[in-house]
Amino acid sequence: MRRTKKFAGIAVFAAVTALTLTACTGGGGSAGGGGEKATEDNKPEQLTVAAWMDFPPELLASFEEEYGIKIAVESFPDGASAQTVLRNGLSSGGAGLSDVHLIELDWWTEMMAAPDDWVELPEIPDRWVDWKVKQGSVDDVITGYGTDIGPLGIAFNQDMTSAAGVAADPELFGEFIGGDAATWESFLDAGREYVATSDNYFIDSLSSAFQAAINLLPAAFEDPESGDPYNLADNAEVKELFMTFADAADDGVSAGIPIGHADWGAGFQNQQWATVVTPAWMTGIIAENAAGIEGWRVSSTFPDGGGNWGGSFFSVPATGDNTGWAVKLADYLTSPEAAVQWFHTTGQFPSQVEAIENADISETENEFYGGLRLGQVYGDLAAAAGDSAAGGFRGENFAGIQSLVTDGISLVESGGATPEEAWESVVGDFEALGFDTAD
Amino acid sequence: MATETLATGAPRTARRVGWGQRLSRWDIKVSPYLYISPFFIVFAVFGAFPLFFNVVVALHDWHRRSGMGDFVGLDNFAWVLRQPLFWRSLENTFSIFLWGGIPQLILALVIASILDQNLRARTFWRMSVLIPFVVMPVATSMIFGQVYGQFGLLVPNLHDLGLLTQYSSPFFQDRQLSHIAIGSMVIFRWTGYNALIFLAAMQAVPRDLYEAATVDGAGRVRQFFSVTIPGIRPTLIFIILTMTIGGLEIFDEARMFDGGGTGGGTGGADNQWTTVVLYLYNLGFGDWQDRLGQAAAVGWIFAAIILTLSLVNIVLTRTIASSDSGTKRMPKFLRAASKARAQAAPSADVNESSEGNAR
Numbered sequence: 001m002r003r004t005k006k007f008a009g010i011a012v013f014a015a016v017t018a019l020t021l022t023a024c025t026g027g028g029g030s031a032g033g034g035g036e037k038a039t040e041d042n043k044p045e046q047l048t049v050a051a052w053m054d055f056p057p058e059l060l061a062s063f064e065e066e067y068g069i070k071i072a073v074e075s076f077p078d079g080a081s082a083q084t085v086l087r088n089g090l091s092s093g094g095a096g097l098s099d100v101h102l103i104e105l106d107w108w109t110e111m112m113a114a115p116d117d118w119v120e121l122p123e124i125p126d127r128w129v130d131w132k133v134k135q136g137s138v139d140d141v142i143t144g145y146g147t148d149i150g151p152l153g154i155a156f157n158q159d160m161t162s163a164a165g166v167a168a169d170p171e172l173f174g175e176f177i178g179g180d181a182a183t184w185e186s187f188l189d190a191g192r193e194y195v196a197t198s199d200n201y202f203i204d205s206l207s208s209a210f211q212a213a214i215n216l217l218p219a220a221f222e223d224p225e226s227g228d229p230y231n232l233a234d235n236a237e238v239k240e241l242f243m244t245f246a247d248a249a250d251d252g253v254s255a256g257i258p259i260g261h262a263d264w265g266a267g268f269q270n271q272q273w274a275t276v277v278t279p280a281w282m283t284g285i286i287a288e289n290a291a292g293i294e295g296w297r298v299s300s301t302f303p304d305g306g307g308n309w310g311g312s313f314f315s316v317p318a319t320g321d322n323t324g325w326a327v328k329l330a331d332y333l334t335s336p337e338a339a340v341q342w343f344h345t346t347g348q349f350p351s352q353v354e355a356i357e358n359a360d361i362s363e364t365e366n367e368f369y370g371g372l373r374l375g376q377v378y379g380d381l382a383a384a385a386g387d388s389a390a391g392g393f394r395g396e397n398f399a400g401i402q403s404l405v406t407d408g409i410s411l412v413e414s415g416g417a418t419p420e421e422a423w424e425s426v427v428g429d430f431e432a433l434g435f436d437t438a439d
Numbered sequence: 440m441a442t443e444t445l446a447t448g449a450p451r452t453a454r455r456v457g458w459g460q461r462l463s464r465w466d467i468k469v470s471p472y473l474y475i476s477p478f479f480i481v482f483a484v485f486g487a488f489p490l491f492f493n494v495v496v497a498l499h500d501w502h503r504r505s506g507m508g509d510f511v512g513l514d515n516f517a518w519v520l521r522q523p524l525f526w527r528s529l530e531n532t533f534s535i536f537l538w539g540g541i542p543q544l545i546l547a548l549v550i551a552s553i554l555d556q557n558l559r560a561r562t563f564w565r566m567s568v569l570i571p572f573v574v575m576p577v578a579t580s581m582i583f584g585q586v587y588g589q590f591g592l593l594v595p596n597l598h599d600l601g602l603l604t605q606y607s608s609p610f611f612q613d614r615q616l617s618h619i620a621i622g623s624m625v626i627f628r629w630t631g632y633n634a635l636i637f638l639a640a641m642q643a644v645p646r647d648l649y650e651a652a653t654v655d656g657a658g659r660v661r662q663f664f665s666v667t668i669p670g671i672r673p674t675l676i677f678i679i680l681t682m683t684i685g686g687l688e689i690f691d692e693a694r695m696f697d698g699g700g701t702g703g704g705t706g707g708a709d710n711q712w713t714t715v716v717l718y719l720y721n722l723g724f725g726d727w728q729d730r731l732g733q734a735a736a737v738g739w740i741f742a743a744i745i746l747t748l749s750l751v752n753i754v755l756t757r758t759i760a761s762s763d764s765g766t767k768r769m770p771k772f773l774r775a776a777s778k779a780r781a782q783a784a785p786s787a788d789v790n791e792s793s794e795g796n797a798r
Binding site: 080083084087088090091107110113114117255256257260261262263266267269270272397399400403407408410411413414415416417425428429432434 | 503504505506518521522523524581584585588589590605607608611612697698703704708709724726727728729
């Protein structure tokens with residue numbers, strides 16, 4: 001009797017363990033590479049796309065009409081949740097992934113850590129600006145088709161700046177923050193001047209401005225050759241930038257509420273700040289959050305010549321069942337025509353050369369921004385930024401170190417530390433992580 | 440359940456004869472285990488296996504995409520113990536636990552003793568206190584996050600009253616205040632639930648004890664401390680134990696406090712409200728750290744801490760709650776003394792057993 005019991009117990013345990021282990025290993029070992037071809041034989045009934053912005057409805061309809069494949073959009077509330085699902089899917093052999101995934105530049109490096117996870121996409125010559133293709137490639141193999149880019153502008157409320165007596169229209173605002181020679185220093189000094197004569201803040205948060213400035217450094221946190229992080233305590237360039245922004249934060253230039261914070265939307269409705277660092281894709285989000293508040297415009301002047309924040313890619317996971325058709329869909333969704341439709345739906349600015357030059361984009365007037373031609377403003381900003389918009393080297397730990405340092409700025413904004421204390425704390429946090437640093 | 444099937448199954452199979460004899464003997468021996476096996480199989484797959492597997496993860500260099508790396512022994516544990524952030528998150532967790540736990544316990548006891556009185560529409564009141572429990576923790580957290588936000592219910596009014604000088608919400612900046620805010624969510628969610636469990640225990644306290652106490656001239660408050668509390672001692676221990684384990688594992692509330700969107704959800708810029716579990720999550724599954732081995736080590740260290748603390752709690756609760764109660768846990772010499780007293784004055788035994796014993 002006793003022996004049977006024991007045996008049964010062992011048998012059950014062994015069975016369960018075996019089951020779980022096989023479940024873990026199954027589905028792995030997928031090969032990347034070219035993927036299959038799209039033929040009539042392997043045509044699926046439906047393809048899934050994971051993304052977090054609205055799709056132009058006519059775009060989905062026209063794909064279905066042309067190929068007879070339905071597209072189901074798996075919609076996420078924001079990039080962060082799409083990122084989590086993708087991250088978990090990749091580390092569990094493709095479980096729960098869609099046929100096509102939208103990937104944001106900020107977490108592109110993380111997802112591309114194992115290039116084999118992704119189908120190699122055929123080259124499409126001259127569709128995108130060069131640096132977008134470069135960003136979307138790993139070791140010269142294209143793994144992502146660019147959708148939009150995020151040329152940086154400054155959205156400001158001209159009713160507020162005019163009430164403060166500093167600038168009454170976009171042109172004057174451009175001069176107020178430094179004109180053609182604008183730098184972050186001149187921008188922040190303008191902010192100090194603004195808050196002196198006004199009872200709200202100059203900018204929502206300095207963290208996004210700080211990130212834009214970091215982005216322009218050729219190799220902010222890591223050594224491009226070895227990929228190892230620089231020792232942060234000795235990183236003079238970053239420290240100097242940090243101090244510039246932290247001092248301004250200490251002077252109360254910003255409200256300390258970045259995009260993504262629970263209070264960000266309410267901040268617009270309560271008219272808490274007069275400016276926001278605004279990449280093209282954010283114009284739609286601001287219009288939504290600031291609905292009913294008059295006077296928002298976008299300045300065509302940007303400190304240090306401009307920059308880029310975000311922008312996304314469509315990529316095809318190698319584990320998918322329909323990689324052939326998924327590649328076709330990624331191609332379709334990033335055509336210049338699709339980009340124009342997307343501009344009208346969400347305001348995101350195309351990375352496709354033909355679309356950038358399209359009069360339909362540069363001449364459309366945006367009602368919320370007082371009839372301003374946003375396409376033209378951002379086109380100019382993108383042109384001014386040029387290839388430097390591609391940003392510097394981003395290694396595996398870029399996003400992490402950046403968020404550490406940015407948290408330091410937020411700390412000063414919240415009044416929790418002086419700039420020096422905040423820098424000390426950032427360096428302390430960095431050192432606790434115990435990286436092998438490059439010297 | 441399992442015993443029922445065993446009882447009905449046994450006589451039926453015992454009557455069988457012939458070729459099925461062996462089968463039926465197997466039936467008797469094996470069937471009960473089969474009947475209860477679903478739970479154990481599910482538990483083994485989703486409970487036991489991950490638990491033991493976690494040991495393996497904690498002893499290796501482990502990353503999300505590349506999986507198992509080199510065996511590193513206890514390095515992950517050493518790494519975690521060196522992190523100032525781990526200790527900070529531990530402090531946060533205990534602080535939030537105290538802010539949420541103690542008021543919750545007191546409130547739940549008070550509410551339960553009120554519900555224990557003869558109220559009109561009893562069921563209505565009893566069900567009402569459970570309503571907050573129905574709301575998902577994440578939803579609770581987001582609602583409270585709005586209340587404490589800069590433009591929420593609280594901050595603008597405090598500002599108008601002159602209690603706050605700055606515009607932005609201090610609940611997202613000051614460490615203690617953020618703990619109080621998160622503690623309040625815990626109180627909101629769990630007080631009613633605990634109150635109902637206390638209520639059930641209170642109703643099991645014999646009514647004649649209260650009558651006797653009333654006869655002896657004990658007021659409501661005195662009855663509460665001398666009759667009710669000792670009477671619900673086992674429940675009290677149970678609640679404090681589950682509260683310790685549950686309260687220390689706090690995660691949802693802290694993660695969603697600031698909305699949890701892009702750039703949020705990590706416990707604040709200065710990790711003001713990063714709890715241990717949130718720290719574990721950030722390490723293993725967060726935006727960039729990707730240190731599953733270290734995260735597993737955090738899990739084990741924290742499990743050890745909770746275990747220790749639960750044991751301390753059991754001991755503490757027993758001594759506190761037993762000081763006024765029956766004879767079970769009384770030191771031997773006291774028991775002997777009271778026995779002697781009871782023999783000497785048999786007429787006073789009602790009073791003795793209800794409250795006077797331990798002194």
